[in-house]
Amino acid sequence: MVSKQSIRGDAMRIDIVTLFPQACSDFLSTSIVGRAQRDGLVDINCVNPRDWTDDKHQTVDDRPFGGGPGMVLKVEPLAKCIDSIRDTAPDAKLIMTSAQGEHFTQNHAQSWSEEAHLIIVCGHYEGIDERFVELYQPIEVSIGDVVLSGGEIAALLVSDAIVRLLPGALGHADSAKEDSFSGDEKLLDHPSYTQPREFRGLHVPEILLSGDHGAIAKWRKEQRLKRTQQRRPDLLE
């Protein structure tokens, strides 16, 4: 049998730059993402810009110039933190979570799953000093038209979507191809059922119990088309 590591070669690396590493660690060690790390498919580190401050109070934020509410993340600790990661990995792709970024989709996940190294920067409070964006020109990504208090959930979302696409991360090599927005067709997924065969008068569709793999594949394809037509006709355009 081919080992999981030999399918991919070196592990992918993801550095999540966050003031709140503890908000990420449980998630990263659980389920598919946790297993992918233990299997050597990916190495995810949380890096805290606070470690790159040089004042007594380890200041990472300050009041906005021009007044107004909230705090803004300072550019120096972030810049030093990114520079230090890039010292060992100059080609890492730099991503910044932002409500104002391009919407993250399965296409991003697919394309970034082929990168060797990603750095994902999490903002917090009012956001990040704009000079960070001017100097480092990160790809800004949003997880939707909604404002979060910090980028951690967005960074975990992006990491999760990427890691499950790494060869060997899911139990079955074809699982990801049949998911919503995936494969060549980019349809929504078909409905799924498991035991018991009957629950509160609702039965599993007979065809799924037939053992006829051709008929099951045809039914699933019809369901995928029907769902996509009903729920997301824009995907068929």
Ligand code: SAH
């Ligand atoms: N004042 C900013 C919001 C700051 S929210 C604005 O109105 O655009 C603080 C941080 O949370 C952001 O810097 C970003 O890192 C993260 N964040 C908030 N909403 C997000 C979203 N929809 N997608 C990705 N990250 C988001």
